[in-house]
Amino acid sequence: MKDTVVEVIKLRKAYGDLVAVDDISFNVEKGEIFGLLGPNGAGKTTTFECLEGLRKLDGGSFNLMGKSPNYNYNNLRNLIGVQLQTSGLPDSMRVDEAMNFFSAYHNVSSRYDLLERLGLKEKMDTQYQTLSTGLKRRLSLALALTHNPPILFLDEPTAGLDVQSRVELHNMMKELQESGTTILLATHDMAEAEKMATRVAILLQGKIIIIGTPREVTATGAGLTKISVRVEGSSLSKPNIKFPDVAQYLSKDEYKIYFSTNPGKTVSSIIEYISKQKDNLIDLRVERPSLEDRFLEITNTKAKK
């Protein structure tokens, strides 16, 4: 039986004439990492801020852990942890003070272990104003996790993080997911969403265009498989070469890239052709469409309309 943790029903938010979030509905189940994807201005942050209680809804409703926070949000304060995209702490607040400060308001003990885990142990005495962007985001994440919330909102969590911190954050997200924490993730990073999210929703101009697992989302597109080929000679550079079931073709650096609706047939034809031309195959890669490809397909189609 599904255990719905976040239930959003026809949520609407407008700023004057601009409808930022337009009657969107979705559910998030316990232990899911739910990715909210979209270009800038799609409504991701506004959706999150409505669910976090930072903005008043203009329509619709939502439930967190089966309770509607519209009337008494304070009751649900300890149920959510939030890493805001743009938030700050007082310039002169030290890392350890920030931990003590917010832990006390959540009525829990200070979680120095989180600071250590996120590489902030050596920075305990450092004031917020002197932390790098990456360290500020790590601190923000540590503070969001202080009270062990069952629902975690992460808005662009890896922006400004180095590779190591990014890997550490992803490992942490997986651990949290395994322990039953539900994570709502807003991101521009399609690779991150594809790797981390159980399900994703693509938001465009305030509306959800598509929702499902990353595999489901990519499968609903044109379904073109990308075949990248590099040969020693110039056999593939000859004009008017045609391979079966190729819908699109492009040349990039030393590679010829074919988008095929039937990759098996296309690949065997390419290999046969190269062999006949007495050329040598150096590299051949077959990639299924990524979430990024699908995302670009959706946004481009929408833009053309």
Place this chain on the structure above:
Amino acid sequence: MKAFKNHFIFEFKTGIRDKNLLLLNYLFPLGLYIMLGFLMKNINPGFIEIIIPSMVVISILISTILGLPDPLVKSREAGIFRSYKINGVPATSIVIIPPLTTIMHMIVVAIIIIPTAFTMFEAPLPQNWLYFILIFLLTAFISAGLGVLIGVASSSSRATILWSQLIFLPSMIIGGFFIPQNLLPDILKKIGLLLPSTHAINLFRYYSYNQSIGYNPLWSLVILFISGILSFGLAIYLFNWDNQNKTRRGHPAFAFFTIIPLIIGAIFLP
């Protein structure tokens, strides 16, 4: 209680760590006190008679009217209050704790001014210490209330400077520190009564230094107290978590309600 204590300690430390606040809480008031003390000792001995309450009130004005509003506006603009909101920091703590810690800094400044004025400038000590302390707290209460109200109602740092100076500069000129109120022309006397500092200095003169002020000092007590309550009440009512969110409970112009008792005082007091 632990959260309140942590918040209070942090804000108190900020009043010293932050260079701007250090300047407004300590360096500017104490520097001005030393300068005025040496300057006025020879050219205006009348000022030395009330240098203790005058400098205490001026210090309160500097740290509250000039010092409190800007950090509130900057915190709102920087999204600090958004972080506070999602972590359950109540608006009342944000509005109440900075004034309380500022009052603590003011107590430290007053403790420096009183003995040094007595020894360095031969200033008379208050004749009634209990009244002195109570009037000090009342003055700090109304000034801190006005400070947070300016911070809450102002849309930007520039606006806070405008409103703060609108109170601070007239207070310095016609607030009764350098020129006794009874020597001012009638119109300036009336304008002076719109300023909390005038009522404060009159109360100090009457209750702590046994000087006549020409009207029943209870009126000044009532005016300051009601204005203080209104200031804090309106600051909590008008508090806004962030600049991007246009939803707020009342128009910032409601802040002007706080000066109603002062206007009534200016109309009816001699």
